[in-house]
Amino acid sequence: MEEMVEIYRKYMPQVYKFLFSLCHDAHLSEELTQETFFQALKSIDSFRGDCKIYVWLCSIAKHLWYKELKKKDREVVAEYVEETTCQKITENSAIQKMEVIELYKKLHLLEEPVREVMYLRLNADFTFKEIGEIMGKDENWARVTFYRGKQRIRKESNHEM
CATH class of the missing domain: 1.10.10.10 (Winged helix-like DNA-binding domain superfamily/Winged helix DNA-binding domain)
Structure with missing residues (x-):
């Protein structure tokens, strides 16, 4: 555990800068940095030592960034679908209202x-x-x-x- 604390102290600023260079958002970079070290802590036993620990951490960070991008893409698509649906509902409501007006004109006769x-x-x-x-x-x-x-x-x- 102490080893992980030392890794955090040594590499946290570098991982943060790496993430900030990708997303240009301080708040998101902070969140992703924290998530990077959380994921590293969970999988430290699987670290084979084939590369420097900094490279391994940046690899985790990069995958988290890609995951965030996919999430944002889904949110954009969801917003588009919602907006399109609202427009269709509004159009349908207008058509229905015109149909109701025509019905009441006929009822009046x-x-x-x-x-x-x-x-x-x-x-x-x-x-x-x-x-x-x-x-x-x-x-x-x-x-x-x-x-x-x-x-x-x-x-x-x-x-x-």
């Missing part, structure tokens, strides 16, 4: 009581039983009236195409 049944079902989300109660009719009447109104709107939409 329907005669009473069909229009009111459609509004109660679509806006207030009442059940057919509740609509029947509100209108002084039965559930079946509300269901059939809604269905007929829906069919008229579809028919008018098909004539426009």
Whole structure:
């Protein structure tokens, strides 16, 4: 353990400078330096001595830097996907809003009581039983009236195409 402390004292400034030359970010260089020595501590038993310890530490640091770059690339891609998705959602929302406006224009042209049944079902989300109660009719009447109104709107939409 004391050997690792001595290695840290001797090579930490050099490893930091090496990492700073790669990323040009003091905070990130510090983090990667700490991670380099942590990884070195975990794998010191596998150090074969084929090269100088400084070269080995820089090799670990370089791999950590590459890992950081891949992580940043994934974050950039994720941000791009999120931004693109938000744009698509906004576009879809605008299209849906225009479709809703067209639907309400068509609803407005329907005669009473069909229009009111459609509004109660679509806006207030009442059940057919509740609509029947509100209108002084039965559930079946509300269901059939809604269905007929829906069919008229579809028919008018098909004539426009």
